[in-house]
Amino acid sequence: MPSLANTSAPSFQPLQGVRILSLALNLPGPAALMRCRQMGATCVKLEPPTGDPMGQYNPAAYAELHKGVKVQTADLKTGDGQKVLQRELARTDVLLTSFRPSAIEKLGLGWKKLHTLNHALSHVAIVGAPGALGEEPGHDLTYMADNDLVSGLELPPTLYADMGGSVMASEAVLQAVLHQREVYAGTGEPHPQGVFIEVALSSAASYLGLPRAWGLTKPGAAVGGGHAGYRVYPCKDGRVAVAALEPHFAASLCAAAGVEASDMKAMFATSTHQAVAAFLLTQTRQQLDTLGAEQDIPLHTLSNS
Structure with missing residues (x-):
């Protein structure tokens, strides 16, 4: 604390x-x-x-x-x-x-x-x-x-x-x-x-x-859950806060998840959200911490409590 x-x-x-x-x-x-x-x-x-x-x-x-x-x-x-x-x-x-x-x-x-x-x-x-x-x-x-x-x-x-x-x-x-x-x-x-x-x-x-x-954090906005790289997702043994908002961070996240996302618009697509969510759900907190460090992805894992 x-x-x-x-x-x-x-x-x-x-x-x-x-x-x-x-x-x-x-x-x-x-x-x-x-x-x-x-x-x-x-x-x-x-x-x-x-x-x-x-x-x-x-x-x-x-x-x-x-x-x-x-x-x-x-x-x-x-x-x-x-x-x-x-x-x-x-x-x-x-x-x-x-x-x-x-x-x-x-x-x-x-x-x-x-x-x-x-x-x-x-x-x-x-x-x-x-x-x-x-x-x-x-x-x-x-x-x-x-x-x-x-x-x-x-x-x-x-x-x-x-x-x-x-x-x-x-x-x-x-x-x-x-x-x-x-x-x-x-x-x-x-x-x-x-x-x-x-x-x-x-x-x-x-x-x-x-x-x-200003509308920046309203539901569906870029930092309001609309961007697939800026959300809190469940993972295998907890949660992960992902803040891959910039294009190079988003690209690293999508590459790790095996997601085809060619531009910013693709990060708002439902299919991208679903694919990233499905990948993260297969990963443990330790695996995600390692992924973030190795692939330069801004993320922070959390327990479910």
Whole structure:
């Protein structure tokens, strides 16, 4: 099983020297913070007395997400908690949150107030949906469903909107830092100017769903099962995901299967699908792994579970 801890930090760390304060709980915010930490940022997180729910329902994931992050407890609804928050904000470059807009205002973190108190501070706000829609309830599953990315009654295999949003949020941190440095270099002012960037999980789902919206993954399309070289087939002792889309890969697959396929159009023919399927059904996973390596065919074998 892949591990977040296996993601090595890049040798080039563009956020070295940048301090990030996160108030974000659950998955998108901590995942964005993890990426920023891997890019060299100094990361601090304030959690409520009850902790981050992720720490309760999946301690292992929580531990990996927070490696290298200094976690403190602060009840932001109390005076003492606000003192901790203000102390940390005074030495922060980028604030990361994942509250509804109204909750941000209640905590005294509205952009107008923040920017007045600290012109250098940037704020990356993760929300469910952009603008006024940010007050509406939603989660990864609803954002996926709204973008035609939920099939049948099965749940998606991972939290695409949350993880896509975390990538967009870490990208927004980079944008904020670039903006701060540009203003400083361009004007010669003694202090850089911060910026407010909103990242919506619904927008992340929409972005991930663009190939679907364009028709690329619709049933019958080239990467929607229409091309015989881009499908998941049963094999003798499991399944095989075949991604022989380009002509030279498709030709190698057809040659191995003894299929006559002279051009791209032939790869969409029912007879080609049937012939490739019949061949793969005679092969074990080990045989197919060997075939892929020897004939340069992009494929990956899977168990039936």
